[in-house]
Amino acid sequence: xxxxxxxxxxxxxxxxxxxxxxxxxxxxxxxxxxxxxxxxxxxxxxxxxxxxxxxxxxxxxxxxxxxxxxxxxxxxxxxxxxxxxxxxxxxxxxxxxxxxxxxxxxxxxxxxxxxxxxxxxxxxxxxxxxxxxxxxxxxxxxxxxxxxxxxxxxxxxxxxxxxxxxxxxxxxxxxxxxxxxxxxxxxxxxxxxxxxxxxxxxxxxxxxxxxxxxxxxxxxxxxxxxxxxxxxxxxxxxxxxxxxxxxxxx
Amino acid sequence: xxxxxxxxxxxxxxxxxxxxxxxxxxxxxxxxxxxxxxxxxxxxxxxxxxxxxxxxxxxxxxxxxxxxxxxxxxxxxxxxxxxxxxxxxxxxxxxxxxxxxxxxxxxxxxxxxxxxxxxxxxxxxxxxxxxxxxxxxxxxxxxxxxxxxxxxxxxxxxxxxxxxxxxxxxxxxxxxxxxxxxxxxxxxxxxxxxxxxxxxxxxxxxxxxxxxxxxxxxxxxxxxxxxxxxxxxxx
Numbered sequence: 001x002x003x004x005x006x007x008x009x010x011x012x013x014x015x016x017x018x019x020x021x022x023x024x025x026x027x028x029x030x031x032x033x034x035x036x037x038x039x040x041x042x043x044x045x046x047x048x049x050x051x052x053x054x055x056x057x058x059x060x061x062x063x064x065x066x067x068x069x070x071x072x073x074x075x076x077x078x079x080x081x082x083x084x085x086x087x088x089x090x091x092x093x094x095x096x097x098x099x100x101x102x103x104x105x106x107x108x109x110x111x112x113x114x115x116x117x118x119x120x121x122x123x124x125x126x127x128x129x130x131x132x133x134x135x136x137x138x139x140x141x142x143x144x145x146x147x148x149x150x151x152x153x154x155x156x157x158x159x160x161x162x163x164x165x166x167x168x169x170x171x172x173x174x175x176x177x178x179x180x181x182x183x184x185x186x187x188x189x190x191x192x193x194x195x196x197x198x199x200x201x202x203x204x205x206x207x208x209x210x211x212x213x214x215x216x217x218x219x220x221x222x223x224x225x226x227x228x229x230x231x232x233x234x235x236x237x238x239x240x241x242x243x244x245x246x247x248x249x250x
Numbered sequence: 251x252x253x254x255x256x257x258x259x260x261x262x263x264x265x266x267x268x269x270x271x272x273x274x275x276x277x278x279x280x281x282x283x284x285x286x287x288x289x290x291x292x293x294x295x296x297x298x299x300x301x302x303x304x305x306x307x308x309x310x311x312x313x314x315x316x317x318x319x320x321x322x323x324x325x326x327x328x329x330x331x332x333x334x335x336x337x338x339x340x341x342x343x344x345x346x347x348x349x350x351x352x353x354x355x356x357x358x359x360x361x362x363x364x365x366x367x368x369x370x371x372x373x374x375x376x377x378x379x380x381x382x383x384x385x386x387x388x389x390x391x392x393x394x395x396x397x398x399x400x401x402x403x404x405x406x407x408x409x410x411x412x413x414x415x416x417x418x419x420x421x422x423x424x425x426x427x428x429x430x431x432x433x434x435x436x437x438x439x440x441x442x443x444x445x446x447x448x449x450x451x452x453x454x455x456x457x458x459x460x461x462x463x464x465x466x467x468x469x470x471x472x473x474x475x476x477x478x479x480x481x482x483x484x485x
Contacts, residue, residue, distance in 0.1 A: 006293060009292075011292050012289055012292070015285055015288055015289060015292075016285070018281075019278075019281045019282065019285060020382060020385075020386070022277070022278070022281060023278060023338060023339060023378075023382070024379060024382045026274045026278070026335070026338060027335065027339065027375045027378045027379050027382070028375070028379070029270070029274075030270075030274075030331055030334075030335050030371055030374075030375045031371070031372055031375035031376065031379070033263070033266070033267070033270070033331075033371075034331060034367075034368045034371035034372050034375065035368075035372065037259070037260070037263040037368060038365075038368040038372075040259050040263075041256045041259050041260050041263075041364055041368075042256060043364075043365055043368060047357040047365075047369070048368070048369070048372055050356060050357060051353045051356070051357060051369050051372045051373050051376070052372060052376050054352060054353055054356050054373075055349050055350075055352075055353050055372070055373040055374075055376035055377045055380075056376050056377070056380050058345075058348075058349045058352060058353075058377060059345060059349060059376070059377035059378075059380035059381055059384075060380060060384065061411060061414075062341070062344055062345045062381075062411055062415065063345075063380055063381040063384035063385065064384060064388075064399075064408070064411075065344070065408055065411035065412075066341060066344075066345075066381060066384075066385065067384060067385055067388035067399065068399055068400075068408050070385060070388065070389065071388075071392070071396060071399060071400060074392075079389055079392060080389075081289075083385055083389045084285070086340075086341070086381075086385060087339075087381065087382050087385050087386075088278065088282065088338065088339060088340065089278070089282060089337070089338060089339065089340040090340045090341070091340045091341050091342060091343070091344065094313070098309065098313065101305075101308070101309040102305050102309065105301065105304055105305030105308050105309060106298065106301040106302075106305055107301065117295070118290075118293040118294070118295035119295040119296070119297070119298055120298075121289075121293070121295075122286045122287075122289055122290040122293065122295055122296060122297040123286075123297040123298045123301050123302050123305070125285065125286035125289065125297070126283070126286040126287075126297040126302055127302055127305045127306065127309070127310070129282045129283055129285070129286060130283070130302075130306060130310060131306070131309060131310045131313040131314075132313060132317070132340070133279060133282065133283070134313070134314050134317030134318070134321070135317050135320055135321050135336075135337035135342075136275045136278065136279055136337045136338060137275075137279070138317070138318070138321040138337075139271065139272075139275055139321070139333055139334050139337050140272055140275045140276065140279075143268070143271070143325065143330060143333055143334065144268045144330075146325055147325060147329065147330045147333070150325070150326050150362070151362055169467075169468065169471055170326075170360075170361040170362050171360050171361045172467045172468075172471050173326075173361075173464050173467060173468075174326065174327055174351075174361045175423060175427060175430075175467070176427070176430055176460070176463040176464045176466070176467035177323060177326075177327065177460045177463065177464060178327070178347070178348075178351050178419075178423060179423050179424065179427055179430055179431050179434065179463045180434050180456060180459040180460030180461070180462065180463035180464065181343070181347070181456045181459070181460060182416050182419055182420045182423065182424075183420075183431065183434040183435040183438050183459050183463065184434075184438050184452055184455040184456045184459040184460075185412065185413075185416045185452060186416060186417075186420055186435060186438070186439075187434075187435060187437075187438025187439040187440075187441065187442045187455070187459070188438070188442050188448070188449045188452045188455070189413060190438075190439035190442060190443065191439060191441070191442020191443045191446055191448070191449055192442070192446075192449055194442075194443045195442075195443065195446040197446075197449075200406060200409075200410060200413075201410055201412075201413040202413070204410040204413040204414050204417060205413040205414070205416055205417030205420065206417060207414075207417065208413065208414045208415070208416070208417025208418040208420075208421075209417040209418060209420050209421035210421075211418065212417070212418040212419075212421040212422055213421050213425075216421070216422070216425075228356045229356065231418075231422075232348070232352055232415070232418050232419070232422075235414070235417070235418035235421075236411070236414040236415055236418060239410070239413070239414035239417055239418065240407040240408070240410060240411065240414050241407065243406040243407045243409070243410040243414070244403060244404065244406055244407050246406070247405070247406025247407075250406070
């Protein structure tokens with residue numbers, strides 16, 4: 001039996017499937033608990049339902065992108081392991097880099113089925129698990145204290161005056177942080193374009209922005225609040241469709 | 251129900267969220283770290299711990315630093331339940347963070363509130379379940395789907411999921427915060443133009459970019475608050 005047949009065997013599907021199922025159950029429990037707690041404290045049920053609909057529609061297209069990551073890695077690591085990694089804890093942009101780097105670190109020339117051995121696979125699998133587990137480890141040991149600190153910041157030496165001056169800044173800071181995140185990515189697309197790389201990512205981002213502008217315009221002109229739930233997914237769909245046509249010009 | 255009772259219920263929910271979140275994290279960690287060894291037993295090839303240690307020293311430390319930054323930045327955005335779940339299910343930048351921020355924005359939840367905590371958890375749980383279902387169906391239908399998903403015609407679309415997402419999110423957040431957005435965007439563009447190799451470390455560049463944006467937001471916030479205080483004083 002060659003290595004890919006071994007890595008795609010029912011036993012490995014079963015091992016990975018059990019973990020995926022466990023994480024799915026964790027998600028369900030978190031969702032049910034949050035929904036019940038929201039109802040218990042008198043939150044508007046419509047808002048919670050809108051959140052569920054908006055998040056579900058939002059997640060479909062990126063999930064298809066993640067599925068492509070599974071397909072890309074399945075050629076060298078078999079299907080069950082990438083399926084597990086990208087369903088649980090992993091991230092599309094990390095997983096391929098870590099797998100490649102781990103393959104080099106264990107002495108394979110690169111991530112390739114022709115070079116893979118069973119021992120190399122289990123070592124790469126362990127490295128992939130350890131490299132990206134730290135967020136969970138930090139949550140385990142310090143999230144309680146960290147989130148308590150965020151919700152109740154320590155009074156400063158200057159006293160209440162500064163605390164009052166900062167009241168309400170939390171939301172502004174969160175929005176600003178997100179703007180910083182988006183700016184880093186858009187800046188990288190501009191840099192790629194100017195340094196002679198592809199212009200496609202920037203063009204796709206611009207089409208996505210224009211589509212979002214259109215959705216917001218419709219929402220404001222027609223007073224259609226329901227459109228909010230689909231505006232991001234709709235904008236992405238338009239931008240990704242544009243990428244197919246623009247890709248022919250690139 | 252009065253506010254005190256609601257607050258007590260919410261605090262009870264938070265305490266049990268930490269208990270359940272920790273338990274879920276421990277079990278997930280045990281399963282993920284145990285899986286390579288269980289597979290090793292099946293394949294009769296246990297991991298090479300020497301090669302693992304060398305590999306960890308060469309690549310693991312980079313990801314450790316990245317995880318510290320992600321943890322510090324994303325926990326304030328996600329709240330307690332959202333953070334446990336997001337770090338268990340992964341795909342933070344390309345899905346969970348934008349998804350939770352979008353949901354928060356749609357319902358108008360304020361950071362640090364009970365509403366934000368609930369909305370964030372619901373949003374991350376829902377998006378994680380959608381990913382799990384899509385990947386499950388994708389793996390189930392891998393053979394018939396593979397030619398379609400990997401067709402060269404569709405490749406530019408799937409190669410540009412993240413630009414499509416961030417383009418849409420950029421319009422949504424830049425339009426109301428143009429003063430805050432322009433400077434980090436210009437600085438980041440210049441940095442990536444002058445040092446093209448930084449494109450491989452975009453996730454690290456979020457830290458300076460976010461710091462610039464928060465610094466500017468703070469300046470504008472202080473100025474705005476100062477003006478409001480002066481107006482109130484004049485009245």
